[in-house]
Amino acid sequence: MDIKVLDALLKPRSIAVIGASATPGKIGYTVVKNLIDSGYEGKVYPINPKSEEILGFKTYPSVLDVPGEVDMAVFTVPAKFVLDGIEECGKKGAKGLVIITSGFGEVGKTDLEQKMVEVAQQYGMGILGPNIVGVLSNSMKMNASFAPTLPLPGTGALVSQSGALLIAIDMATFTRRVGFDKLVSIGNMSDVEFADLVEWFDQDEDTASISLYIEGLKDGRRFIDMAQKTHKPIIALKSGVSAHGAAAAASHTGSLAGAAKIYGTAFEQAGVIQASTLDNLFDRSLALSLQPPMVGENLLIITNGGGVGVLATDAAERYGIPLKFAPEDVQQELKKYMPEFGSAKNPADLTGIAGADWYEESVRNSYMHPWVNGLTVLYCEVAITEPMDVAQSIKRAIDDSGITDKPITVSFVGGEKTETAMQWLVENGIPAYGDPDAAVNAMAALHEYANLKAKRAPLALAPNGDSKEKAMAIINKVRQDGRDVLTEIEAKKVFEAYHMPVPKCELAATAEEAVSMASAIGYPIVMKIVSPQILHKSDAGGVKVGIENNEECKAAFETIMANAKAYNANANLHGVVIQEMAPWGTEVILGSVNDPTFGPSIMFGLGGIFVEVMKDVTFRVAPINQSQALDMINEIKSAPILKGTRGESPKDIEALSATIANYARMIVDLKDEIDESDANPVIVYDEGDGVSVVDARIILHK
């Protein structure tokens, strides 16, 4: 989206309020009032044919009557008047339209919504909304919304797909001490969607981090692409992850919530950090907006209470940064600031007698040590040490250290004084939490950010020779045949075009052909009926395995064809596939779906009970490279089976990962053709011996 459009929506030089009103209580009044109260410094033009003046501003009958330039127009008129208003804004040369008005897609009027976007686009304008609260920005001193106040100032931006939640979050910024620079209500996303805002925030100097409340994305793939390119942390709270919740989300915003599992993996691929709850979104946003990523695995915890120390230690393991014992020199240093009965191991327990001076020394010295990649400081309120003294000591220690590239989080547990001290810490750039678990969880977000950032790779495709042409030739023939299901042999030829190893196989139309093909392939062979009408080949007596010689081959051909005819007299029999008999190994399954939000996505798991009973599978949005395919293999619980366990030799994971990547490539290349597909089973042999796609299935879009 044109950056000027987004500039107009987020940093407008002038604002027209279409439907401004002089009547308190009306949204058209509230928006003008809010612009005044927030101290907006640009021009404000109330538009209302029936008024002369609203809240001291001269009022114009139409936006076309405004003397100056109009950058952004905020719509508060009823839905039926919006279209005309947009037309006028276009003529006036406005860029950004903030459509607060509801009554569009969310009540089924998608046509009107689409028309609105079309008109706006004709004039090069962009639409935020409809069905939104508006846009709020502290750096712009702009409350262009009907939310009551600008949020507590902060350095992050927050976008919410729920308007009610945006208002509630706005007010909660004060009680939770978590500020934001901007709050954006995104509503129906008729035009501007999350990806556009992410792109704009990335270049905005007033935005340090990006927080998203998402019910459903419209174009998931574009979101991933944009998020991957972003240089700032993005954190998302995705709702509608339960079966019932997805239904509830769909009913209330008209958006498609999508499968929770694909969302999770897509966020990871995009380098987007996830929040588990609303509290967690606040907590993690705070850390991400104030602190650098945690690069490395060494978290040090300093505490004055063993209890909170152990709770934080448990949390560190739970959130993926398990503690290690501090190295000897770190321990030696820490021991200077604790009594005999303290512990310097990690957590470093300064004990309840620790004063602010011990906190200061131990924080400064350990923070400066290269072993420490992140520091979480805990404090239980005790009579002998004032919480504010501890807070200030921590801040002083961090400042004195001169270190700015590693993160710190803090948890104080106690009463009013600790609350005040934590507020002071937050105002001074150090995220502080009432629960040790939250402080560690926030550190984990910074750790996840570093790891996701290092791992994310764009969903881009290198040139791939003539695979696609070869595959399309097969698919086109199937289409010409009036079918949308490929036969096994057709599917295998498509897989083969994408460099996936399939057993040697040929289609024999006669017994003579069968014998000659079998001799060429080499015995033993497998023979299977090929017919678009016969899906359950074994049931039809259409499969023979372990054929050893020409005689058996000839006999099998006749039997299979006869069985198939008897099974379904109307079946179109293409012939019998003559297939090399693949030796046995470890079975795995590859599958693909066309996710409604993210498009072609790939599933991987071990075969049989591992998929069916243990649900031990993993997903990725395609394409993926071989290293990402390796990650998939490593993250299933049954991975040790492939790596060689219980005396078995390790399997050819190298070949398997190449096959997974090729498969992902195939479903992306052919996404306009393939509806779903699988390779089930793929046999994985011992290291160096490769893999074999023993059975394949491709179903085309209807």
Added chain:
Amino acid sequence: MDIKVLDALLKPRSIAVIGASATPGKIGYTVVKNLIDSGYEGKVYPINPKSEEILGFKTYPSVLDVPGEVDMAVFTVPAKFVLDGIEECGKKGAKGLVIITSGFGEVGKTDLEQKMVEVAQQYGMGILGPNIVGVLSNSMKMNASFAPTLPLPGTGALVSQSGALLIAIDMATFTRRVGFDKLVSIGNMSDVEFADLVEWFDQDEDTASISLYIEGLKDGRRFIDMAQKTHKPIIALKSGVSAHGAAAAASHTGSLAGAAKIYGTAFEQAGVIQASTLDNLFDRSLALSLQPPMVGENLLIITNGGGVGVLATDAAERYGIPLKFAPEDVQQELKKYMPEFGSAKNPADLTGIAGADWYEESVRNSYMHPWVNGLTVLYCEVAITEPMDVAQSIKRAIDDSGITDKPITVSFVGGEKTETAMQWLVENGIPAYGDPDAAVNAMAALHEYANLKAKRAPLALAPNGDSKEKAMAIINKVRQDGRDVLTEIEAKKVFEAYHMPVPKCELAATAEEAVSMASAIGYPIVMKIVSPQILHKSDAGGVKVGIENNEECKAAFETIMANAKAYNANANLHGVVIQEMAPWGTEVILGSVNDPTFGPSIMFGLGGIFVEVMKDVTFRVAPINQSQALDMINEIKSAPILKGTRGESPKDIEALSATIANYARMIVDLKDEIDESDANPVIVYDEGDGVSVVDARIILHK
């Protein structure tokens, strides 16, 4: 423990402070001052040989000089003076000793700690501590501690094993709006432990619920017994659940943290609800102290914001109470209090235009409907409705409904006004939270409580015939033999004594015996060497399977004995076991450990990769009944394999559950003998065909 001792510790009529001081800053001063400030109405006797008067109280050189009765004595003297003080308290007739003093077990002085308990017990006294903060009780107006103030009043009791955390929690009760009637610091638990306090709280009319911060239990089994008998909800935050955390806990309290997995299952068996974090302990304690259990599965959510509604719906699934659509009549009623574009399904979305009146009507009507088992009400702060109005409407609706046996939880998201409204709700008995997730999680605690309460069964053993005598006869022979490892055949005989089906097997000392035993058992048979010195029988050439007739049997006997002699010339060869050849079925594994906290505990899982790779196992503290054994079978992920999946016939789960219960019985009966044991594999046959313990192993305590 004697109830009078606990009465003296928690509801003392008079208190002596041993080591009282006139010097501000000293703990002996703080305790006396706190007793005054909290308004304690019983007698207070400062004891200090060097003072005449402390804070207006006449001071006595020794507790023996006190004119009146002394119910409780609080110790603040250095560790070396404690023993003498206890002796004097005993002579004086005190009952409860609160030993604040540290420097005992936690610094390795376990002897001194034990001596202390011995002396106290001689006089019929009980000890709380040492190494504690003290005891605080709002209903007694008693702050017998060095914590700065009584907590915010509430109806629950909280016990903490960490002193620093207790003080911090004490102060946090005010900022978090979660009150407690009592706070008890339990420290080293030299005498009074969690189980004693649970027992006492159960009969205390001022205690509605029991919250525990546990680092490690001393006698886990007693804790389970006591918790199972309790009529009030118990919630525990167990720290030290991570590998590193357990080490940290051990280093700082000297207590044994135990395996996290066994703790989890033990809490469930005991009917104890678990908290995941400190925040969660506060949140769940609040609900459990104010609301009845949620009996049934139907949770209704009412909201004015779709966003928070979906977040709550996700939470409901996450915490085990997934939403269902409300029945038609409930929906019809709810539709009266929402606009056309609202939704009555569940969550019931009254929409942002909902006023307090709609909240009141929808809450009252749905709360009274028998379908609703629990109600969670959400509110996002909006300009048109005051949070306090909504709060009061909810309260009025609940009161008007006349319903008192189902729970309600509330979440308001917004600013200062919502905080005030939530505070009002809590003061009026309705738990309220700033995060929808927390409100649903609190409801889930009430739901878990109902379910755990219904399921918990005492760890009691019915009489069991002569199993134990039979087993002990075998074990005694092994002991006489100077061994602590049973041979396979001995182990199987012990299993058989406890009615577990083992294949028919006999020990043959000669080839002739072998042949006659084999004929009696019936061919085919398996033959295996029996020698305490030969553990790896196959390696020694000591196993022959599929023996079909007398001739083969005789030959196999000679070969096995010869191989065994060649393998280890010094081995004591008991002979060769002649064993019925069990047909194959589904392999499962049973194992037992003697947990340091909970004693004999049983593990169950499917054999091979399911245990070794997938870690798909489950635990119980033994004994268990057959229905609990069925629960174990049902809760492993691979359970569908036993129930019949992928065309396989269902297995004999009835026989398997009986075997699991018998095995659990065995390890409890023989807990003084068996260190660890397993039955690996146990073959489970088709429904009705039973199970067979194919291999068994028992290792005795050294």
